[in-house]
Amino acid sequence: MVSINKNIMRTILIASYIMLVALIISGVSALFSYLNTGADRSKMLHTEIKKVEQYLPTINWEPLQNEGRPMDNENLNALQNDYLDAWYVKQIAYKTNKTAGIKDYYTDSARENLFAFIDLNKAQDITIEATTLKHNPTLEFFSEDGQMAVITDRNVIEYKRVFKANKLVLETTETSTYQMVFLLEDGFWRIRHLVKEEADIYNKQPKQIAVDSLNIKGINYYPQANPWDMFGNAFSTDTIAKDFKIIKDAGLNSVRLFVQYEDFGKAAIDYKKVDKLKQTLDMAAANNLKVVLTLFDFYGDYNVMSWTLNQRHAEGIVNAVKDHKALLAWDIKNEPNLDFESRGKDNVIAWLDNMIDLVKEIDTVHPVTIGWSNTESATILKDKVDFISFHYYEDLEQLDEAITTMKKEIPNKPLVLQEFGMSSYSGLWKPFGSSDEDQANYHKKIQEQIAANKLQFMSWTLYDFTSVPNDVVGRLPWRKNTQKHFGFIDKNGTKKPAFKYITH
Known part of the structure; x- marks a missing residue:
């Protein structure tokens, strides 16, 4: 009887030891995997909505003739995706007067102006609903080390509505030109510098189509x-x-x-x-x-x-x-x-x-x-x-x-x-x-x-x-x-x- 109890105890100890070792190995493996995995951009984008599902303005690049290093398609696509994400999170921020997501796509210095604008709107009970419908970017410069890019985006068509105390006070469509400097930080192309150079009212009136022969x-x-x-x-x-x-x-x-x-x-x-x-x-x-x-x-x-x-x-x-x-x-x-x-x-x-x-x-x-x-x-x-x-x-x-x-x-x-x-x-x-x-x-x-x-x-x-x-x-x-x-x-x-x- 004593011998049987010892065998049972020995079996339990061995099984417990094996389970403990397995847990340690599993934990180390998970930690190693985490440390060797890049950041998940969909989780880092604090709007919790991926751009590919929520924001698809027309974007037409001018042929690449930039100064500095030639840019390959992979880098251009990454730059484009982060650029459009930057617009998207800014528009979410202006609509909600919250800053979530801004830090992922704007550097420290660029954030200051955005945060100040959002604080001003919040204080005056102003919100802005906006979207861009068309972009025409030109890559002006791409640094030799691949860490900086300069873009001019011409004739950007922007639609916006401005509300004060939930009452519409302005509705407009503009065509604007922007110049931006991007820095590559932690795998993100972040906007370092942004200047709105020109802005005009967009008032395109599509032509009327003759319907004299219409006979429905x-x-x-x-x-x-x-x-x-x-x-x-x-x-x-x-x-x-x-x-x-x-x-x-x-x-x-x-x-x-x-x-x-x-x-x-x-x-x-x-x-x-x-x-x-x-x-x-x-x-x-x-x-x-x-x-x-x-x-x-x-x-x-x-x-x-x-x-x-x-x-x-x-x-x-x-x-x-x-x-x-x-x-x-x-x-x-x-x-x-x-x-x-x-x-x-x-x-x-x-x-x-x-x-x-x-x-x-x-x-x-x-x-x-x-x-x-x-x-x-x-x-x-x-x-x-x-x-x-x-x-x-x-x-x-x-x-x-x-x-x-x-x-x-x-x-x-x-x-x-x-x-x-x-x-x-x-x-x-x-x-x-x-x-x-x-x-x-x-x-x-x-x-x-x-x-x-x-x-x-x-x-x-x-x-x-x-x-x-x-x-x-x-x-x-x-x-x-x-x-x-x-x-x-x-x-x-x-x-x-x-x-x-x-x-x-």
Whole structure:
């Protein structure tokens, strides 16, 4: 018995010794690994948001002809990344009046001015929301030891809003020139010296695109089986081609399609989805249909700090399809005025204004519009868009008066009734709804008004749907069931009485 106890004790001691040695070895190994690992820049950037996901202004380097040592691409990329990070953390600091992150991208002497400015703003209850949209840097000098660089950044486009006590007191877009000296410290290119040499008001007015030949008689389109997910896994060229033939044979000449921001990859464009979009445009062209392409569907973040990401998204989509023969026009955003209350009217309009400029800069051929949800908003940015688009789901008795008002306020732009329709749903969740006959009478009446007012139009929509995502109208069954029955063709593929009035 004593012998057995000794053996057990010996086993426990040996096992404990082995575990202790293993722990010591593990600890030493972890320490050695830590000491031989460089700093993680994503953790050192105290904003806790990586630039690659949050800040992507256009940057166009002048050809490298600098004095001193030639700069290779690796060093240039590192310099560019740290330079843009420096802008980003400064803008975060000006918005929050906090200094986190500044020390990673500015040397001691450069920080002093920034800290003093932030302290002054904090004392006066001033905050600044800003972003840069375009940079044009020139490398002037790169030292032989690779530790110093001098850059001149010309025609930097900066947008900013200044608030005092949370009230907007200044909104401006400037074009400026900066000269900077960078020092390489601890693996970071930090700004040692920064001078703003020139600044002018940026007031570029993109040209208006002639729309005399615009003659839209169209329809908003989603496939019946996969509405609001047209370019997903259920994408079918056969289905779309068949539907486009139905639309063309009905006497229509155009369709309105939707590009959803997240679905198409946000700033990192999903080119598989773009390829499906191109195939859809090909099918439209094959059926002699033109396409109004709506950007930024299901997007509602108008934060200034997100603008560069939004612009890279729009840039990718517009460049990809701007030369397609089926493309008729760009619709910047579907019903952005619905975001006025929750996101701020000024924020939404400023975002739209700048997005129009970007799209028109990339595509100088196709006209631009905005799909307002009502007639009251139609005058907003009327001088920036090429034609006016509005939606109307209200009492038809008020439509003629609303059109008359718009024509007085916007006498020189075509008006497009871009969405209209009536649901034929009447059932458990809406017992006093409308019938197929009511829907037909509605379309007969509104087509008479369209003809009398010489409007262009795009109705909602070709099909009744069997399912509607919650993101569209929410979860309430009376809203979802109503939304399912706006089509001219029912869920069984049968043309409803309203199909007779799909066009005038």
